[in-house]
Amino acid sequence: MTPSISYHFSTVARLTARGFAARGLTSRLAFSPANSARRGFYQTPRKRLFGAANKPSTSLSGMEQFKIRLIQTEKEFESIIINAMVKEGWGPGLQDAECFMACDPTAGFVGELNGKPICCATMAKYGDSYAFGGSYVVDKEFRGKEYGKKVYDAAVASVKHYPTIALISGLKGEEINKRNGFRSLFYGAFFIFNIPTTIACFSETSITSPGVKIKRIEEVNKQALFMYDTTVFGFERHGFLSKWLRMTDSHARVAIDSEGSIVGYTVARPTFITGSYKIGPLFADSEAIAEKLLKAVFEELLRLEGPAPVVCIDAPTKKATKLCERLQGKRSLELVYMVMNDLPDACFDKWFGYTTVQLG
Numbered sequence: 521m522t523p524s525i526s527y528h529f530s531t532v533a534r535l536t537a538r539g540f541a542a543r544g545l546t547s548r549l550a551f552s553p554a555n556s557a558r559r560g561f562y563q564t565p566r567k568r569l570f571g572a573a574n575k576p577s578t579s580l581s582g583m584e585q586f587k588i589r590l591i592q593t594e595k596e597f598e599s600i601i602i603n604a605m606v607k608e609g610w611g612p613g614l615q616d617a618e619c620f621m622a623c624d625p626t627a628g629f630v631g632e633l634n635g636k637p638i639c640c641a642t643m644a645k646y647g648d649s650y651a652f653g654g655s656y657v658v659d660k661e662f663r664g665k666e667y668g669k670k671v672y673d674a675a676v677a678s679v680k681h682y683p684t685i686a687l688i689s690g691l692k693g694e695e696i697n698k699r700n701g702f703r704s705l706f707y708g709a710f711f712i713f714n715i716p717t718t719i720a721c722f723s724e725t726s727i728t729s730p731g732v733k734i735k736r737i738e739e740v741n742k743q744a745l746f747m748y749d750t751t752v753f754g755f756e757r758h759g760f761l762s763k764w765l766r767m768t769d770s771h772a773r774v775a776i777d778s779e780g781s782i783v784g785y786t787v788a789r790p791t792f793i794t795g796s797y798k799i800g801p802l803f804a805d806s807e808a809i810a811e812k813l814l815k816a817v818f819e820e821l822l823r824l825e826g827p828a829p830v831v832c833i834d835a836p837t838k839k840a841t842k843l844c845e846r847l848q849g850k851r852s853l854e855l856v857y858m859v860m861n862d863l864p865d866a867c868f869d870k871w872f873g874y875t876t877v878q879l880g
């Protein structure tokens with residue numbers, strides 16, 4: 521059965537009302553010293569994030585002013601970037617703005633034409649070594665006029681000194697990203713699951729992963745979970761995880777082996793698409809453990825009141841797509857993980873679901 525998708529109309533309407541046309545949100549404090557007080561451990565001074573991209577460009581007519589600046593607040597992140605993703609049908613999580621800002625408050629870029637937001641991109645920085653680009657959208661009526669290129673270039677230029685820059689692209693963008701210096705590392709896909717169909721497919725995973733127990737997040741040592749995430753993801757992101765693991769109405773599970781070590785975890789969060797959840801990350805030491813984690817989360821989601829929700833997973837690799845196909849997920853969009861310069865120091869073989877395609 522093909523799951524149907526409808527949007528959180530009230531929320532979309534609220535966001536659209538504030539969205540790309542949210543002129544009033546442009547802050548005059550963009551580069552004021554007061555903002556530096558908000559900077560956390562990871563933050564790059566705002567001045568260093570822009571080169572030429574920060575200079576307003578004026579069209580031939582002299583009437584139009586296009587300017588790229590950083591997103592300042594969580595509210596602005598939601599009204600501009602999350603709204604753009606909702607309009608594209610990407611179904612971001614209901615609390616993604618808060619979590620993305622916790623990951624890197626200097627990650628969001630907005631391009632404004634005469635003060636009106638018309639395009640955006642993100643470039644999340646993990647320490648000084650890894651940067652991840654995403655949320656690349658131009659408002660429909662302004663596409664094909666090189667605004668996209670400008671905001672993309674500004675985002676990439678902000679991390680040009682980084683040893684590793686990565687992104688996840690659709691196949692349409694792969695060649696373009698290659699021209700811009702990225703290379704393709706592995707291919708995956710976006711899957712949509714109907715819970716009752718998938719639950720009927722779960723194998724007897726206790727046979728293939730004996731001794732592994734599935735626990736709730738509150739039952740495990742948080743520091744140990746952070747350490748597991750750092751090893752598998754490749755970079756420390758405790759600030760982000762502290763928010764991500766505590767999102768309202770999310771369902772997280774951790775796999776523990778017979779020696780008490782963490783061997784996997786996953787989070788399902790509600791999205792802007794009504795009755796839909798996104799899984800991410802789905803990290804596990806083996807396919808059997810990934811399946812066991814999914815089984816626990818799917819069964820819990822099925823117990824919720826109302827119709828069974830639809831569940832989506834962005835599967836990164838061939839191994840992950842095989843699991844999703846075995847569980848009768850509907851393959852809906854091809855994805856490619858691309859990298860510029862050095863390889864990230866991550867355990868990709870333990871990635872069964874991206875955290876998000878915007879953050880890696």
Ligand SMILES: CC(C)(COP(=O)(O)OP(=O)(O)OC[C@H]1O[C@@H](n2cnc3c(N)ncnc32)[C@H](O)[C@@H]1OP(=O)(O)O)[C@@H](O)C(=O)NCCC(=O)NCCS
Pocket residue numbers: 608656657658659662663664665666667668669670688689690692693694696697699
């Ligand atoms: C992709 C998008 C942001 C491009 O913006 P735009 O303003 O129309 O593009 P521009 O006129 O500035 O052209 C800039 C570049 O974007 C490229 N582009 C088009 N689709 C792209 C994609 N999916 N990924 C990366 N770059 C893309 C163009 O080919 C062009 O590159 P080139 O000059 O080297 O050929 C815009 O079409 C859009 O919002 N699409 C829907 C959202 C989306 O698919 N985002 C990309 C997710 S991978």
